[in-house]
Amino acid sequence: MKCTICGSPAVISLKRNGNYLCLDHFISYFEAKVEETVLSGGMIAEKERIAVAVSGGKDSTALLFCLYRILSGREVELVAITVDEGIAGYRDDTIQAAKAIARQLGVKQHMVSFREEYGSSLDRMVLGKRVAPCTYCGVFRKHALNRAARTLGADKIATGHNLDDEAQTVMMNYLKGDLERLMRLRPRRAQKGLVPRIKPLRMMPEKEIALYCMVNGIFFQSRECPYASLSLRAEVRDMMNSLESQFPGTKLSTVQGFESLDQRMKGDWAQMDLAACRKCGDPCVGERCKACQLLEEIK
Numbered sequence: 649m650k651c652t653i654c655g656s657p658a659v660i661s662l663k664r665n666g667n668y669l670c671l672d673h674f675i676s677y678f679e680a681k682v683e684e685t686v687l688s689g690g691m692i693a694e695k696e697r698i699a700v701a702v703s704g705g706k707d708s709t710a711l712l713f714c715l716y717r718i719l720s721g722r723e724v725e726l727v728a729i730t731v732d733e734g735i736a737g738y739r740d741d742t743i744q745a746a747k748a749i750a751r752q753l754g755v756k757q758h759m760v761s762f763r764e765e766y767g768s769s770l771d772r773m774v775l776g777k778r779v780a781p782c783t784y785c786g787v788f789r790k791h792a793l794n795r796a797a798r799t800l801g802a803d804k805i806a807t808g809h810n811l812d813d814e815a816q817t818v819m820m821n822y823l824k825g826d827l828e829r830l831m832r833l834r835p836r837r838a839q840k841g842l843v844p845r846i847k848p849l850r851m852m853p854e855k856e857i858a859l860y861c862m863v864n865g866i867f868f869q870s871r872e873c874p875y876a877s878l879s880l881r882a883e884v885r886d887m888m889n890s891l892e893s894q895f896p897g898t899k900l901s902t903v904q905g906f907e908s909l910d911q912r913m914k915g916d917w918a919q920m921d922l923a924a925c926r927k928c929g930d931p932c933v934g935e936r937c938k939a940c941q942l943l944e945e946i947k
């Protein structure tokens with residue numbers, strides 16, 4: 649296979665447009681797509697400080713690397729935040745990878761851990777309980793990231809969610825019939841105390857992200873989180889992968905379908921106002937935020 653643009657040996661065939669691309673043209677294509685997402689979504693403005701959530705997995709590693717490249721020459725500051733949830737046999741390796749990529753790029757890194765923030769690792773929180781570890785993990789990680797980003801004076805939090813994640817999230821909310829949560833994927837306005845989130849990789853398929861990491865020499869093969877298979881997301885991921893292989897383009901059309909729904913709902917779907925959590929002061933629906941509620945349950 650030859651690159652459609654220059655005739656050099658190709659490293660990938662792009663399903664979305666049928667093009668074959670060589671290594672250099674793939675990197676240019678990838679970074680141009682991410683830049684387009686960032687620009688068209690008005691995600692990053694000049695003089696902003698962007699907190700990048702870097703777990704050390706391939707998505708967040710690609711995110712930091714790609715943002716560093718496409719923002720070079722602009723007055724935008726990147727700072728990495730790494731959250732250690734405390735998952736034995738999984739998180740330690742990825743934390744080392746997160747430290748390595750931040751060091752390589754000269755980006756300041758801020759570490760946060762569940763142990764310090766909440767007094768217990770995720771492993772201990774869920775030990776012997778019939779609970780979904782991903783619920784605890786997701787709620788506390790979001791809470792910790794928001795607090796860290798606020799402390800660092802960040803204007804936005806960038807996360808490494810990719811096209812596969814977005815398609816899964818849309819499908820999960822359809823399956824649960826949770827329109828409120830679905831519409832939260834595209835917040836209408838900023839909420840006091842909540843650092844706005846951006847997802848520059850949201851239109852990039854997981855496979856292209858893995859290749860981007862490989863060709864840039866930043867790929868780190870991590871094990872899967874031991875709790876991943878217990879979640880609904882894992883079932884939906886398998887279902888979406890199976891559909892994608894039978895009907896290529898399913899993930900993209902799932903996300904595009906949601907985008908179109910979101911456009912049509914503009915104005916009709918009012919975003920609810922958040923109050924301050926009585927315990928920690930973070931923005932939340934109701935009197936106490938989800939993190940404080942879960943902490944109470946653990947006790």
Ligand code: SF4
Pocket residue numbers: 733781782783785786873874875876879
């Ligand atoms: S799979 Fe679940 S428990 Fe593991 S890191 Fe992801 S959200 Fe956390």
Ligand SMILES: [Zn+2]
Pocket residue numbers: 651652653654655656669670671672673
């Ligand atoms: Zn080429």
Ligand SMILES: [Zn+2]
Pocket residue numbers: 925926927928929930936937938939940941
């Ligand atoms: Zn709270």
